[in-house]
Amino acid sequence: MSESVSTKPYMIRAIYEWCVDNGFTPHLVVMVDEETRVPMGFVKEGEIVLNINYTAIKNLQLENDAITFSARFNGVSHNIYIPVRVVKGIFARENGQGMFFEAEAPPPILPAPSGASETAARKKPSLKLVR
Numbered sequence: 001m002s003e004s005v006s007t008k009p010y011m012i013r014a015i016y017e018w019c020v021d022n023g024f025t026p027h028l029v030v031m032v033d034e035e036t037r038v039p040m041g042f043v044k045e046g047e048i049v050l051n052i053n054y055t056a057i058k059n060l061q062l063e064n065d066a067i068t069f070s071a072r073f074n075g076v077s078h079n080i081y082i083p084v085r086v087v088k089g090i091f092a093r094e095n096g097q098g099m100f101f102e103a104e105a106p107p108p109i110l111p112a113p114s115g116a117s118e119t120a121a122r123k124k125p126s127l128k129l130v131r
Contacts, residue, residue, distance in 0.1 A: 008084055008101055009064045015090045015098050016052065016062060024092035025053045028067070029100070030082050037081035039073045047088070050080070 012028075019026035028050045030036060032043050042048055052060060052069065057080075060069040067082040091098025 005064050006084070008087070009062065011099055011101075012067070012084065012087060012090050013062045019090075019092045019098075020054065022092070024094050025051060026098075027091055027093050028052055028082070028087060029089040029091070031086045031088050033083075033086055035081075035083050036086055037079065039076075039078050042073060050082075051093070052090075 016026050018024075030038070030048050030050060032038060032040075032046055032048055038048050038050070050071070051057075052067075054060065057069040057071045061067065063084075065084055067084065067087070068080060070077055070079050072078070085104035087101060089098060089100035091100075
């Protein structure tokens with residue numbers, strides 16, 4: 001049996017739709033890491049809260065692995081990329097209702113094949129004089 005997709009992206013989409021249907025302003029709470037693409041000047045204590053109302057952003061894509069859209073910050077357009085695993089919550093600004101999650105650690109970086117790393121470790125860098 002194959003590994004199933006997390007319920008988290010489905011819950012994010014459901015709360016987003018609930019907010020929009022009820023005239024609320026959906027906001028995302030995001031833990032920023034090296035894969036997250038947001039304007040770093042707006043990050044506080046490793047987190048950013050983003051207004052994702054359709055009037056504030058363009059081209060919102062709520063996919064199973066990432067949330068993408070474009071938004072303006074201080075008049076400058078930015079393409080935003082948020083891995084779903086770093087979303088800590090989605091809520092309505094007007095009443096605070098929504099859903100909050102545990103942010104997940106990034107997937108581990110796989111080491112290079114053992115033969116390649118041993119060869120690289122044994123070979124010293126050298127310079128060659130070219131005339």
